[in-house]
Structure formats: structure tokens, C-alpha cells
């Protein structure tokens with residue numbers, strides 16, 4: 269029997285597996301398609317703060333940025349490339365936001381090494397090898413390539429696909445259908461495309477404007493974006509047009525960096541998943557059916573007490589990192605694994621219970 273089974277081997281699941289195996293737990297990681305086969309495998313995996321106006325998400329990503337840069341450097345230095353990040357505003361509105369950001373950020377800013385017509389910002393950052401780091405994170409766990417189709421709690425143990433037993437389970441299934449059906453948990457999948465190209469154009473920076481462009485590595489640049497909010501593989505009537513996607517990516521990249529002698533090496537596509545308030549969902553999962561039996565005044569209150577609700581025993585989730593999965597995952601995985609090991613708590617602002625509270629209030 270495993271101490272913990274993790275379902276989904278993207279950056280979220282792998283980061284949790286790393287924390288728990290570091291604490292000598294016996295961990296199994298399931299994935300239906302392989303390690304980093306979902307959104308994580310498609311990511312450019314830039315480690316960046318969020319250049320936006322004040323807000324909860326900006327603060328969360330700021331803390332996670334500082335944490336994850338140190339984390340990757342300390343634990344996975346072979347999978348981290350440290351780079352100078354240059355973020356250039358796309359238009360007047362984003363120029364204003366960037367100006368305000370620069371005035372208030374505690375981060376150490378760098379000079380921009382070239383002329384830009386738009387407002388821009390630069391700082392030290394990094395890029396991780398998405399698949400490599402996920403594989404390294406789960407090296408002390410048992411990887412099981414299988415789709416989890418059933419989860420059953422019997423005699424105080426979770427039964428996965430009818431045969432594998434685990435004391436605790438973590439769902440980290442990204443934008444895919446959750447193994448568990450709870451009507452208040454909804455995730456938004458946004459389609460992204462990354463294209464690795466060989467080019468004679470040299471670039472030494474992590475460039476972000478209309479798309480993200482990595483520094484050159486052996487003459488190859490990665491160009492990516494999760495920009496396609498209209499396409500979704502589950503609802504689309506025809507397959508995603510890779511050629512059209514490439515053209516769009518290359519056109520957008522060329523507005524920032526003149527690309528010469530371009531040869532496409534490989535395309536990666538995937539969905540990233542975001543929650544409906546953009547804040548990740550980390551922690552225990554409310555059983556809606558049982559929690560709905562609470563007196564109405566406790567369900568309809570403006571200040572819900574999450575401790576009132578009934579939760580699945582020993583079941584947790586981590587999801588909804590949006591476009592910042594590689595920044596947020598190590599930071600959130602630490603919080604979640606402390607919770608799983610009864611050594612800490614996850615703040616209410618991250619708890620999936622907030623969505624139950626909102627959903628129950630509207631019923």
C-alpha cells in the first residue's frame with residue numbers, strides 16, 4: 269500500500285511527489301499519458317513574476333517567484349537556466365501597468381540592454397526544462413502509466429482503479445476531467461502552443477511581449493504562448509491547425525525579435541488550467557452532498573466558516589495555476605505536503621472550499 273497516490277504527473281503532481289518522497293513517504297504517481305504529457309509538457313516553463321496591478325494573484329505569484337527561483341537552483345540546478353528577463357509592454361494600457369509596477373516592486377530591476385519603443389522591465393529570472401525537471405522530481409516515487417477511472421474510499425483506504433491502495437490521494441489532473449465529480453469545482457482550460465525553431469538569429473534573453481521567446485540554446489529558440497482561448501480539444505469541431513498556430517506565433521515573435529532562417533523543429537501543444545477567480549485551488553475537497561445539509565443560514569452567510577463543511581477523508585487537490593504553473597507549483601506543493609503530513613495548513617484563500625461556499629449560496 270502506498271502512503272500517497274498522486275493522480276497527474278504534471279508540474280503540480282510532480283512537485284508534491286518530490287516534497288513527500290523527501291520526507292521518506294512511499295508515493296505512487298499515476299499519469300494516463302506519461303510524465304509532463306499535459307500542459308506541463310507544452311510549457312516554455314519561464315519563471316517570472318506577474319507584471320500587473322496590485323492584487324492577490326500578483327502577490328501570490330511574487331512570493332512563489334522568489335521561492336521557486338531559489339528552489340530550482342538548490343534542488344534542480346541542472347534543469348534551470350538563469351536568464352535576464354525582458355518584458356516589453358504590448359500597448360499603452362500595459363505600458364501604464366508596467367510603469368506602476370516598476371515604481372512599487374521590491375524586486376531588483378536591471379537596465380534594458382537595447383532600445384525599445386514601449387515601456388519595458390528587466391530582472392534576473394530563469395527557465396526550467398519542463399519534462400526533465402518533472403522526471404527528476406518523481407525519481408524516488410513509483411510511476412504508473414495508467415488512466416485513473418475510479419476512486420473509492422473503503423475501510424479507511426483509497427482504492428484506485430479497483431486494485432491499487434493508498435492511504436491518501438492527491439488529484440493534480442490539470443485541465444482534464446477530474447476523476448471526482450463535484451459540481452462546484454470548475455476549471456477553465458486555455459489552449460497553448462509552443463514551437464521550437466532553429467534560427468540564425470541569436471538571443472540571450474528571456475523575451476516576453478506578444479509571445480514568450482527563450483534564449484538561444486544550440487541555435488534553437490522556444491516560442492510559446494497560451495493565447496488561444498477559443499480552441500478547446502473537447503468542444504472543437506475540427507482539429508487544431510498547427511500550421512496556422514505556428515504562423516501566428518512566428519508573426520507575433522517577429523514583432524519583438526527579427527527572426528532569420530527559421531526552421532521549425534518541434535511543436536508542443538496543451539491546455540493550461542485556471543480557476544474561475546484565477547487563484548489556484550489547493551487543499552481538501554468538500555463533499556457537496558453532505559455539506560449541503562447544513563442549516564441554510566450557515567450556507568448563505570457572507571462569512572462562511574470552511575470548518576463547517578464535510579470533506580473527503582485524506583483526499584486533496586492542487587490545480588488552477590493558470591500560466592504560472594512552474595512558478596507556483598513548488599511553492600504550493602510545499603504548503604499542500606505540509607498539510608498532508610499534518611505539519612501546516614493551507615490558507616482559506618487557496619482552498620477549493622471557497623467555490624463550494626459561492627456555489628451553495630447561489631442554490
Ligand SMILES: Cc1cc2nc3c(=O)[nH]c(=O)nc-3n(C[C@H](O)[C@H](O)[C@H](O)COP(=O)(O)OP(=O)(O)OC[C@H]3O[C@@H](n4cnc5c(N)ncnc54)[C@H](O)[C@@H]3O)c2cc1C
Pocket residue numbers: 275276277278279280281298299300301302303304305306307308309310311312313314315414415416417440441442443444445447459460461462480492493494537538539540541586587588589590591592593594595596
Ligand atoms: C504553451 C504553454 C506555455 C506555458 N508557459 C508557461 C511558462 O512559461 N511558465 C509557467 O510557469 N507556466 C506556463 N504554462 C502553464 C503551465 O504549463 C501550467 O500551469 C502547468 O503545466 C499546469 O500543471 P498541472 O500539473 O496542473 O497540469 P498538467 O501539466 O496538465 O498535468 C496534468 C496531468 O494529469 C494527467 N491526467 C489527467 N487526468 C488523469 C487521469 N484520470 N488519470 C491519469 N492521469 C491523468 C494528464 O495526462 C496530465 O499529464 C504554459 C502552458 C502552456 C500550455
